[in-house]
């Protein structure tokens with residue numbers, strides 16, 4: 071059983087926090103979905119853009135991780151047509167009527183299927199979004215419920231996308247760890263075995279997000295502020311803006327919009343990279359906002375370490391002893407499920 075499956079089994083979500091509102095039939099924002107957001111206006115900022123085809127730019131990775139914890143990647147090798155297909159299939163899924171989507175709803179102790187994101191349980195107010203989570207063989211089971219005779223294309227596209235993300239996340243993790251001065255040997259666990267299913271390969275989770283058009287976007291919240299519990303997350307956000315990060319310079323007071331760049335993907339450093347880098351890489355707080363005119367979709371691929379692999383700060387620097395203790399992913403996910411945004415501090419030495 072994967073670490074994510076285990077997380078949902080051990081920490082089930084309350085039933086009333088799984089099925090979203092039927093947004094298409096909601097013309098005014100209900101009180102349940104009104105958030106007060108006293109923060110100042112969002113600004114745009116110089117989020118780094120890194121080309122993966124240019125080895126000279128790899129040096130910029132470390133700086134991007136230390137200063138921002140979020141960056142765009144271009145020349146990532148994932149084809150334009152695959153991204154386009156993923157976009158189309160997400161819109162096809164989320165445009166289904168509610169009574170269809172409900173057929174593929176997640177159970178309280180299940181990680182996959184249709185529903186509201188997990189972190190909803192930490193907030194009183196509800197979010198203006200819906201999601202579909204994909205992992206392993208449950209994809210076909212849920213897709214068959216959605217489209218009894220017509221699910222092959224959806225499954226094929228999502229499977230191809232997961233494979234592309236598996237490859238890309240391996241490359242990125244190797245590059246990032248390389249930038250911390252780690253040798254190939256230290257990275258041994260990142261090399262997937264020949265079947266690609268060995269216990270020594272990374273675990274992943276694909277989350278499709280949908281943010282329907284909203285009658286009052288300034289009072290609503292698409293996805294509440296959080297950090298990702300992954301090593302890193304690769305985000306496809308199409309061409310509709312909505313992702314915002316907390317300003318590294320003015321934490322707690324300013325949000326910076328991550329404007330889409332045609333054909334690029336966004337990489338978000340997760341809490342585990344923050345731990346492995348002994349606090350050097352930021353796992354930046356981020357959120358998604360909604361708008362009045364465009365249905366926005368995004369696909370977030372979360373990469374985590376192999377099951378039962380102990381990770382911890384990889385430092386031999388005597389001047390900077392480890393500030394976090396060692397842990398396995400399951401332990402971290404469990405802490406996050408109970409303590410949410412305070413989880414990281416629980417692992418400090």
Ligand SMILES: C=C1C[C@]23C[C@H]1CC[C@H]2[C@@]12CCC[C@@](C)(C(=O)O1)[C@H]2[C@@H]3C(=O)O
Pocket residue numbers: 074077187188189190275277296297298299300372403406
């Ligand atoms: C692999 C992951 C990443 C998880 C936990 C676990 C399974 C569910 C993932 C998400 C997906 C949606 C956003 C998020 C914030 C949420 O609510 O559920 C993510 C969360 C995290 O990054 O903590």
Ligand SMILES: O=C(O)CCC(=O)C(=O)O
Pocket residue numbers: 277279293298305307312313314356357358367368370
């Ligand atoms: O939709 C977005 O832009 C953000 C998604 C995200 O942060 C997540 O799924 O963890």
Ligand SMILES: [Fe+2]
Pocket residue numbers: 296297298303356370
């Ligand atoms: Fe996220």
